[in-house]
Amino acid sequence: xxxxxxxxxxxxxxxxxxxxxxxxxxxxxxxxxxxxxxxxxxxxxxxxxxxxxxxxxxxxxxxxxxxxxxxxxxxxxxxxxxxxxxxxxxxxxxxxxxxxxxxxxxxxxxxxxxxxxxxxxxxxxxxxxxxxxxxxxxxxxxxxxxxxxxxxxxxxxxxxxxxxxxxxxxxxxxxxxxxxxxxxxxxxxxxxxxxxxxxxxxxxxxxxxxxxxxxxxxxxxxxxxxxxxxxxxxxxxxxxxxxxxxxxxxxxxxxxxxxxxxxxxxxxxxxxxxxxxxxxxxxxxxxxxxxxxxxxxxxxxxxxxxxx
Amino acid sequence: xxxxxxxxxxxxxxxxxxxxxxxxxxxxxxxxxxxxxxxxxxxxxxxxxxxxxxxxxxxxxxxxxxxxxxxxxxxxxxxxxxxxxxxxxxxxxxxxxxxxxxxxxxxxxxxxxxxxxxxxxxxxxxxxxxxxxxxxxxxxxxxxxxxxxxxxxxxxxxxxxxxxxxxxxxxxxxxxxxxxxxxxxxxxxxxxxxxxxxxxxxxxxxxxxxxxxxxxxxxxxxxxxxxxxxxxxxxxxxxxxxxxxxxxxxxxxxxxxxxxxxxxxxxxxxxxxxxxxxxxxxxxxxxxxxxxxxxxxxxxxxxxxxxx
Numbered sequence: 001x002x003x004x005x006x007x008x009x010x011x012x013x014x015x016x017x018x019x020x021x022x023x024x025x026x027x028x029x030x031x032x033x034x035x036x037x038x039x040x041x042x043x044x045x046x047x048x049x050x051x052x053x054x055x056x057x058x059x060x061x062x063x064x065x066x067x068x069x070x071x072x073x074x075x076x077x078x079x080x081x082x083x084x085x086x087x088x089x090x091x092x093x094x095x096x097x098x099x100x101x102x103x104x105x106x107x108x109x110x111x112x113x114x115x116x117x118x119x120x121x122x123x124x125x126x127x128x129x130x131x132x133x134x135x136x137x138x139x140x141x142x143x144x145x146x147x148x149x150x151x152x153x154x155x156x157x158x159x160x161x162x163x164x165x166x167x168x169x170x171x172x173x174x175x176x177x178x179x180x181x182x183x184x185x186x187x188x189x190x191x192x193x194x195x196x197x198x199x200x201x202x203x204x205x206x207x208x209x210x211x212x213x214x215x216x217x218x219x220x221x222x223x224x225x226x227x228x229x230x231x232x233x234x235x236x237x238x239x240x241x242x243x244x245x246x247x248x249x250x251x252x253x254x255x256x257x258x259x260x261x262x263x264x265x266x267x268x269x270x271x272x273x274x275x276x277x278x279x280x281x282x283x284x285x286x287x288x289x290x291x292x293x294x295x296x297x298x299x300x301x302x303x304x305x306x307x308x
Numbered sequence: 309x310x311x312x313x314x315x316x317x318x319x320x321x322x323x324x325x326x327x328x329x330x331x332x333x334x335x336x337x338x339x340x341x342x343x344x345x346x347x348x349x350x351x352x353x354x355x356x357x358x359x360x361x362x363x364x365x366x367x368x369x370x371x372x373x374x375x376x377x378x379x380x381x382x383x384x385x386x387x388x389x390x391x392x393x394x395x396x397x398x399x400x401x402x403x404x405x406x407x408x409x410x411x412x413x414x415x416x417x418x419x420x421x422x423x424x425x426x427x428x429x430x431x432x433x434x435x436x437x438x439x440x441x442x443x444x445x446x447x448x449x450x451x452x453x454x455x456x457x458x459x460x461x462x463x464x465x466x467x468x469x470x471x472x473x474x475x476x477x478x479x480x481x482x483x484x485x486x487x488x489x490x491x492x493x494x495x496x497x498x499x500x501x502x503x504x505x506x507x508x509x510x511x512x513x514x515x516x517x518x519x520x521x522x523x524x525x526x527x528x529x530x531x532x533x534x535x536x537x538x539x540x541x542x543x544x545x546x547x548x549x550x551x552x553x554x555x556x557x558x559x560x561x562x563x564x565x566x567x568x569x570x571x572x573x574x575x576x577x578x579x580x581x582x583x584x585x586x587x588x589x590x591x592x593x594x595x596x597x598x599x600x601x602x603x604x605x606x607x608x609x610x611x612x613x614x615x616x
């Protein structure tokens with residue numbers, strides 16, 4: 001199976017690097033600057049269990065356009081705000097049987113990919129990993145899971161999803177062929193959105209907000225309940241135990257937990273406002289979600305200021 | 309009537325300066341640094357209708373303690389977070405018939421003053437003025453109203469409130485002896501609190517937030533409705549026309565309106581979090597106010613970070 005990894009950031013670089021090291025046929029689609037860096041230094045990955053440097057196959061959008069090569073599986077691990085540009089770059093690699101596996105949070109990637117390439121090409125996926133890229137392009141995985149979940153939107157165990165499963169498994173990270181990948185994505189989404197919205201509204205990490213008794217813990221709880229209610233209204237039930245566990249996590253005194261979106265906001269970096277919060281409130285289906293909407297407003301005001 | 313103005317910031321300096329210029333017996337109670345500045349340069353005030361420099365009577369807390377002078381009327385125009393310290397400074401000037409006239413937004417000043425000096429000393433008041441102090445201590449009034457409203461909490465036209473009215477009127481600014489000063493304060497409070505909470509949650513001026521259609525205007529409206537509902541639950545009805553006018557103001561595209569609390573937040577200056585927002589949600593009387601509470605949480609997280 002010929003695999004195209006779109007981007008070699010922390011997530012794509014880690015999983016693509018592990019696949020290449022395990023002998024799979026992986027090519028990275030990269031911007032010129034990142035392609036140059038990897039041609040020169042290799043793709044360097046450090047993990048708690050040892051380090052590796054590989055020399056993967058690399059292509060730029062221009063090379064892809066010229067070569068007219070088609071890929072069997074295209075894995076997308078871009079940030080949401082880079083997805084539109086990435087779709088244009090990878091378009092020449094999409095043949096009639098090509099599968100697109102987006103590894104993003106939220107749901108908006110599906111309508112974008114479906115519209116551009118046709119829903120029949122699009123699988124569902126998400127990842128769990130704690131990794132960061134440093135200024136030299138080296139990827140550092142910290143302790144914790146490294147896992148990809150994937151599946152057909154229908155839940156079907158089709159021939160093609162089984163072939164994806166065979167291609168991805170046993171490459172040095174966990175894989176899960178999901179019977180209901182959309183449910184998994186929704187479960188991840190309400191969790192992530194509520195963490196992000198709480199940190200954005202309170203402008204702090206979980207412990208900072210939990211310290212403002214009683215309104216801080218109430219804020220976290222109310223945001224969680226809004227996100228969970230939207231998820232349920234969309235047909236994805238949430239177990240009471242999962243809800244209580246998340247409320248407990250999000251009201252822990254002293255906790256340094258925050259979302260990457262909040263950290264990006266504080267740094268002045270781009271944020272996935274529309275993708276993670278805007279799209280969620282747009283799908284509220286009559287559920288009242290004033291707090292998540294307020295966090296979204298703040299992020300859009302921030303984006304407008306960044307654009308100027 | 310012997311008047312003690314506590315502080316000579318933009319508000320206190322303007323009204324106290326005008327009173328002194330009009331020949332009233334005014335003394336300013338000041339910190340050493342501000343006293344020194346005014347002794348050297350005088351109290352300089354610029355207004356759209358002309359400038360003035362006066363040499364007012366000035367006392368520090370130590371001088372007040374030593375002189376044992378009592379005043380008839382003590383006007384407080386400090387920031388809420390300076391009130392506790394100011395009460396200690398002015399305490400020696402409070403005699404048996406002394407009236408305390410706090411010119412602050414919100415309501416928390418009353419419980420503080422009542423507890424420290426006894427409710428029988430305490431009048432109610434508020435001001436409308438657009439003025440700023442520059443780094444040399446000069447006070448600059450911009451166009452707009454300059455007005456003080458005051459009254460007995462009971463609404464009574466007592467001998468003493470009539471004497472205050474005579475002392476303050478005809479000194480170059482508007483005065484209003486209020487039949488229900490608490491109602492006036494509540495009307496000012498819900499207006500100010502909703503403006504502050506909206507700007508804090510959206511992290512922008514009114515026009516920035518209004519531009520995030522439809523969630524920005526909805527945010528402003530929902531915050532206004534929370535503040536208005538708390539006000540009504542406390543026994544102060546709000547006219548439909550006032551509510552609609554405020555919603556209209558707070559959803560104006562392009563508006564540069566914001567609250568001084570939001571501007572202080574952005575500057576890294578102290579904010580009146582407990583006084584303007586915390587006290588309001590504490591008085592919610594069963595009214596649900598998640599958005600105002602969220603803004604309060606953000607300000608408390610900010611205050612905790614400032615303190616470190």
